[in-house]
Amino acid sequence: MVYRTHTPEETKKVAAEFAASLEGGEVIFLEGELGAGKTTFVQGVAGALGFDGPVRSPTFTLMNRYGVEAGAIREVLHLDLYRIEDPSELTTLALEEELGGAESVSFIEWPMDKLPSGLWKTIRVKIEINGDSRVVTVA
Amino acid sequence: MKVLAIETSCDETAIAIVSEVDGRFVVEKSTLASQAKIHAQYGGVVPEVAAREHTAHLIPLLKEVGVAADGEGIDAIAVTAGPGLVPALRIGVELAKTLAWSWKKPLVAVNHLEGHIYSVWLDEEKPSFPALCLLVSGGHTELILMKDYSEYELLGMTRDDAAGEAFDKVAKMLGLSYPGGPEISRAALKGNPEAIAFPRPMIKSRDLDVSFSGLKTAVRVYIAENPNHFVEDVAASFQQAVVDTLVSKTLKAIDQTKPKSVILSGGVSANKHLRESLRSAIHPSISFHAPELSLTGDNAVMIALAGLHRAKNKEFVDPLTLSADPNMRLA
Numbered sequence A: 001m002v003y004r005t006h007t008p009e010e011t012k013k014v015a016a017e018f019a020a021s022l023e024g025g026e027v028i029f030l031e032g033e034l035g036a037g038k039t040t041f042v043q044g045v046a047g048a049l050g051f052d053g054p055v056r057s058p059t060f061t062l063m064n065r066y067g068v069e070a071g072a073i074r075e076v077l078h079l080d081l082y083r084i085e086d087p088s089e090l091t092t093l094a095l096e097e098e099l100g101g102a103e104s105v106s107f108i109e110w111p112m113d114k115l116p117s118g119l120w121k122t123i124r125v126k127i128e129i130n131g132d133s134r135v136v137t138v139a
Numbered sequence B: 001m002k003v004l005a006i007e008t009s010c011d012e013t014a015i016a017i018v019s020e021v022d023g024r025f026v027v028e029k030s031t032l033a034s035q036a037k038i039h040a041q042y043g044g045v046v047p048e049v050a051a052r053e054h055t056a057h058l059i060p061l062l063k064e065v066g067v068a069a070d071g072e073g074i075d076a077i078a079v080t081a082g083p084g085l086v087p088a089l090r091i092g093v094e095l096a097k098t099l100a101w102s103w104k105k106p107l108v109a110v111n112h113l114e115g116h117i118y119s120v121w122l123d124e125e126k127p128s129f130p131a132l133c134l135l136v137s138g139g140h141t142e143l144i145l146m147k148d149y150s151e152y153e154l155l156g157m158t159r160d161d162a163a164g165e166a167f168d169k170v171a172k173m174l175g176l177s178y179p180g181g182p183e184i185s186r187a188a189l190k191g192n193p194e195a196i197a198f199p200r201p202m203i204k205s206r207d208l209d210v211s212f213s214g215l216k217t218a219v220r221v222y223i224a225e226n227p228n229h230f231v232e233d234v235a236a237s238f239q240q241a242v243v244d245t246l247v248s249k250t251l252k253a254i255d256q257t258k259p260k261s262v263i264l265s266g267g268v269s270a271n272k273h274l275r276e277s278l279r280s281a282i283h284p285s286i287s288f289h290a291p292e293l294s295l296t297g298d299n300a301v302m303i304a305l306a307g308l309h310r311a312k313n314k315e316f317v318d319p320l321t322l323s324a325d326p327n328m329r330l331a
C-alpha cells in the first residue's frame, strides 16, 4: 500500500488505519531518513490503539513502552536504533525477551540492515520525503 | 555520612562515593565507563549473558573507587532505580541490592531525574524552595517544580524530541562530529544567530511543553534548499532557536510558580550560551544554579547527592524487593 500525506496529521491518520490491521505480535521496521516522520507515525498508532500519553522520540532512551488495550494488544514497544552502531550492542536491550510477544506490537526506528527479520512477523513501513509531502509505503 | 552510589540507567556505568560533613558535600571518588560492548553474535544471546557482562564491567569500577571488601566506612548505598532502560537499570539495582544485603547497609532508590536536579547541591550555595528546574539532556527536556525536598511537580516537557537530541541530529545534518552539542556551540561562535529565522515551536502556546522535531525538520529543509549554506550560521541560528524556546518557557514557568531559585541541569546545561542567556533572563532576586561541567552528563555523584538526602531522612527501601522501574515518577 502506498499513501501520500501532506501534514503530520495525515501521516497519523494513515498510521491509525494501519494500527487497525494489527493483531499482536507484529514487529514493524520503520524506515526513512532523519525527520521523515517515523516517530510521528508511531504517535498515530499509539493514539489509535488508545494510548493518551505523550509519545516521544526514543532516540536516547532506546525504547519507550505505551500501555494500551486494543483486542489482544496490551503494549506498544517503541524502539530507536539510531545510536546503535553495532548489532551486538542490542543484547543490552535484551531484545529477544521483548519483541514479538503476542500481546505487544513493536515499532523500530532505524532498524539497520543487520537486524534479523526472520525472528519475528516483520512488516516494513517506509516513509520518504518528497518535496512538501511524504510517501508512506506499507509492505 | 558516606554514600556509595551506582548509576546504570542508559549508556553509562558509574560509581561514586560522596560524603557529607556539616552540610558540606565532598566527592571522595567518582568513576565512569561507557556501557560494555558485548561482542557476542546477535541472535542466540541470552539476557543472562548480557547481565553477566555488565556485572563484569561494574566490579572493576567498584575496585577503582577503593571500597573495602566488607563495605567498611560506607553508611548507605544509593542506586538509580528509574526511569530508564530495564536491562541497563537492572544491572545497577541488582548490584546495589547484593551489596546492601551482604554488607547489611541501608539502601536508597534514587530517580535519575532527581539525580540531575541534585547535581547543583555540590555547590556552596544551595537552591532555596520552591526551585524551578529545567532539565535538558539527550533524552530529557522537562520543567519541574521542586517545592521542597522530595516534593516535585512536573510542569512541562517535550512532546517529541529532547533538546540534546535536536543538537545531535542537527550536528549530523551539518556533517559535524559526535557528540553534536559541543560542536554546534563551537561552530555557532563564528556564526550569525539571526541569519536564518528558524521556527520557535510552541513558544506561544500557553502550556509549558516544548517540541523540537519541527525545528529539526526546518533545519533539514533549509540545508536541502541551500546547498551553499554557511555551517556556522545554521549552527548559530539553530542554537538560538533552542535557547529562545527554553528561556521563554522557563520565564513563563517562573511567572506561574514564583520560585526562589532556578536550576538548570542535564547534559545540555553544559551549553554556555544557554547558561548565560537563562542566567541573564531571570530576575536577580531569583538565584540561578547550574552544575559544574563534569556533573552535567550522567554520573553517579548526582545519585549520591540525592541519595544522601534520602538516607538522612531514612527513606530506605528493602534490598530484597527493590526492582528497576522504567517509568519511575518523581516523588
Ligand SMILES: Nc1ncnc2c1ncn2[C@@H]1O[C@H](COP(=O)(O)OP(=O)(O)OP(=O)(O)O)[C@@H](O)[C@H]1O
Residues within 6 Å of the ligand: A005, A006, A007, A008, A009, A010, A011, A032, A033, A034, A035, A036, A037, A038, A039, A040, A041, A057, A059, A109, A132, A133, A134, B160, B169, B213, B214, B215, B217
Ligand atoms: N506529511 C508529514 N508526515 C509526517 N511528518 C511531517 C509531514 N510533514 C511535515 N512533517 C514534520 O516532519 C517532522 C517529522 O519528525 P519525526 O520526529 O516524526 O521524524 P523521524 O522520522 O522520527 O525522525 P528521526 O529520524 O529523527 O527519528 C515533524 O516535525 C513533522 O511535523
Ligand SMILES: [Mg+2]
Residues within 6 Å of the ligand: A038, A039, A040, A057, A058, A109
Ligand atoms: Mg524518530
